[in-house]
Amino acid sequence: MDISVIGCGYLGAVHAASMAQLGHDVVGIEVDVPKAELLASGTAPFHEPGFETLLKDSLASGRLRFSSDMADAAGSQVHFVCVGTPQKRGEYAADLRYVESATESLTDVLAPGELVVGKSTVPVGTAARLAELVTGKVPGALLAWNPEFLREGFAVQDTLHPDRLxxxxxxxxxxxxxxxxxxxxxxxxxxxxxxxxVTDYATAEMVKTAANSFLATKISFINAMAELCEATGADVKQLADAIGYDDRIGRKFLNAGLGFGGGCLPKDIRAFMARAGELGADQALTFLREVDNINMRRRIRMVELAREVCDGSLLGKRIAVLGAAFKPDSDDIRDSPALNVAAQLQLQGATVRVTDPAANENIRRSWPQLEVVETAEEAAHRADAVLVLTEWKQFRELDPVAFGQVVARKAVLDGRQALDRDTWVAAGWSYRALGRRAG
Known part of the structure; x- marks a missing residue:
């Protein structure tokens, strides 16, 4: 089929290359000219395992091309709208300007019988409104909503082998x-x-936001248990293991720690709350406000824990922050808990060095006030405390004996339950983690 993909950010670029991999002829429309040129050269503008290889293969096949001109979408049978829906500044609601603008522009080249497919995460009711726009301007054109369920770090797999459509x-x-x-x-x-x-517009829109809200709730639940564990002396990891054996609960997303961030879960649950309020059903989602609050408290608690480890004061202390992306196998630093913690530590007088296997350049652009270094060893040189805030494999596999020779003081704060506590304690480190007894 001839397919266009409107918006070639993280979602759109992966979708376009994947559709070409499935045998379709695809044009990706990206109004950011440098980004379109970068993609056309076979260079990924973001870090995602397997994507650059997929991109190069799809370009080499001749089935994929990129353009900054919406006119090049003309003649496609199916048009996927993949633009972003960020949170509005100063509000919880989603900013739909980009979705509306992309759809409006698309109608200028749309023909009867062609299908517009929304993939962006939008508030319920958006699809019905856009369908009126599409059919009103181009009688005979159609609109469907086909939400995406990509996990950063697994986006190629999730597009080519999704768990549901x-x-x-x-x-x-x-x-x-x-x-x-x-x-x-x-x-x-x-x-x-x-x-x-196969369902109606409203249900399809809600599937994505409901799924993200459930996952966010599960993460905040175990982090609430971590707060209680600290108050009682219980161990949240053992608690999670024990309740995770119940197949009604499951062990996934029960790792207590610094909480969730990124460009999806935080803004999606806030937009869900905002839309519920507009519909007069805000009481149904009041629990999500506490989910959000619990999540944000984890960042504050990590700063407090760092202060405790540094004998009650951060002033003049050297702290290494290992990990800045909101999750491993990604360079996405949007709403990153790790960077929020690093900035707070610095504001309170610590000398902070940050490193991340993929996100360093993004940090330098967006957080110029932070010192960014290339390796964990460089970050930890003469450090008074080491904070592991993103669970990259490189950090999980650090040798605590060798690493202990770099620091001034063997104190590690495991913000992601990523390290083997017994191994680090045996190597002479003091070990702290949210919701766990000190080691």
Whole structure:
């Protein structure tokens, strides 16, 4: 099929290359000219395992190209809208300017019988409104909503081998036509037996926000238990292991620590709350406010823990921060808990050195006040405390004996339950982690 992908940021670029990998002829439309040129050269503008190889292969096949001109989307049978929906400045609500602008521009080149497919995460009710825009300007064109469920670090896998496909479709024969087109797009994935949920616009929109809200709630639940564990002397890791054996609960997302960040969970749960308020159903989601509050308290507690380890004062103390991306295998520093902690430590008088295997250049651009170094050893040179705040493999596999020769004081704060406490304690380190007894 001929496919266009409107917006080639993280979601759109991966989607475009993946659709070409599935055998379609794809044009990615990106209004940021330098980014479009970078993608066209086969260079990934962000860190994502396996993506650059996929990008180069798709370009080499001749089935993928990039453009900054919306006119190049003309003639495609299916148009995926993949632009961002950031949080509005000073509000909880999602900023829909980019989705609305992209859809409006697309209608200028859209033809009857073509399908617009929204993949962006939007507040419930957006798809119905955009469908009116599309069909009003181009009678005979269709709109569907097909939310994405990408995990950063696994985006290629999640696009080519998703755990489900969700179609939000219009009613009647238009819905049948839209489904047939989507099934053709995803023919290989459908043939693999991937579960499909075929539903209305509102349900499809809510699937993504409900999923993110559930995951955020699970993370904040175990972090609330960590607060209680610190008050009682219990161990949150053993607690999580024990309740995780219950298959109704499961062990995933029960690692207590610094909490969630990034460009999805925080802004999505806030936008969900904001939209519920607009609909007069805000009481249904009041628990998400506490989910958000618990998450933010973890950052404050990590700073407090660092102060405790440094004998009650951060003034003049040298602190190494290992990890800055909001999660491993990513260079995404949006709403990064690690960087928030690093900045607070510095504001309170510490000398902070930060390192991350993928995000260093992003930190230098966005957080110029922080000192960024290339290696864990450089960050930890003569440090009074080492904070592991992103669970990169490189940090999990550090040799505590050799690493202990670099620091001034063997004190480690494990913000992600990433280290083997017994191994580090045996090597002479004092070990602290949120919700766990000191080692």
């Amino acid at each position: 969700v179609y939000g479709l219009p009613a009647g024969t238009d819905g049948d036509t839209a489904r047939a087109l989507l099934d053709e797009v995803y023919a290989t994935i459908v043939a693999d037996g991937t579960p499909q949920v």
